[in-house]
Amino acid sequence: MKNNLIIFPTDTVxxxxxxxxxxxxxxxxxxxxxxxxNKPIAVLCANLEQIERFAKLTDLARLIGQRFWPGGLTLILETTEEYYEKTGEKTIGVRIPNHKLALEILNENGPMKVTSINQSGEPPLNDYEIIFEKYNNVVKKIYKNNETIQEVASTVISLVNNFEIIREGNITKNDILEVLKSLEA
Known part of the structure; x- marks a missing residue:
C-alpha cells in the first residue's frame, strides 16, 4: 500500500x-x-514563517538563518509548546534548502520531516534511476531532479543552551564565526 511519503531532491541530497x-x-x-x-529527523521548510509554526527562532537563529538560508545549514532549535505537546520533542533540526523544486514542494505541503534517502549508515543515494528502482513501490511519488546536488550533507549547528557545531558540511565553522563576529561589531 502506498502512503504519503515522497522522495525529492534538495540542494544537498x-x-x-x-x-x-x-x-x-x-x-x-x-x-x-x-x-x-532515537535519531531525530530534521524538518525542511520553505521560509522562516513555516519554521516559526513549530520552533523558537531566537535573534541568533534568525541572523545565522538569514545569512545561510536557503542553503546547506541545519539549525537545532527549541520547539514551541504546541509542537512539544503534539510530539514530545523539545528540540528540532530545521533547514531551508536552496533548491527550486524542493521549495515548491515545501510551499505546497508545508514543513516536512525529511532525511536522506539511503539505508541508515550508508551514503545517500542521488541517482534518480537507482532511487526509483529501489523505492518506487514504497512511496507515493519520486521527483526527478533538474538541478545540481552538492552531495554533501548540511552543516548542523545546535543553538539549544549554547552554540555547538554538530557536523560540518560546505558551510564551515569559520563561515559561522564570521557571522558571530558581526554581532560583536
Whole structure:
C-alpha cells in the first residue's frame, strides 16, 4: 500500500519525507531506512514563517538563518509548546534548502520531516534511476531532479543552551564565526 511519503531532491541530497505531523509516515521513514528511532529527523521548510509554526527562532537563529538560508545549514532549535505537546520533542533540526523544486514542494505541503534517502549508515543515494528502482513501490511519488546536488550533507549547528557545531558540511565553522563576529561589531 502506498502512503504519503515522497522522495525529492534538495540542494544537498535526495530526501524522503512526509508532512510534519504524519506520525505513520514518519515511522515508515524509520522503517524504510532501518534508522534508529532515537535519531531525530530534521524538518525542511520553505521560509522562516513555516519554521516559526513549530520552533523558537531566537535573534541568533534568525541572523545565522538569514545569512545561510536557503542553503546547506541545519539549525537545532527549541520547539514551541504546541509542537512539544503534539510530539514530545523539545528540540528540532530545521533547514531551508536552496533548491527550486524542493521549495515548491515545501510551499505546497508545508514543513516536512525529511532525511536522506539511503539505508541508515550508508551514503545517500542521488541517482534518480537507482532511487526509483529501489523505492518506487514504497512511496507515493519520486521527483526527478533538474538541478545540481552538492552531495554533501548540511552543516548542523545546535543553538539549544549554547552554540555547538554538530557536523560540518560546505558551510564551515569559520563561515559561522564570521557571522558571530558581526554581532560583536
Amino acid at each position: 535526495y530526501g524522503i519525507g512526509t508532512t510534519l505531523y504524519d506520525t505513520l509516515g514518519i515511522n515508515k521513514i524509520y522503517e524504510i531506512k532501518g534508522r534508529d528511532f
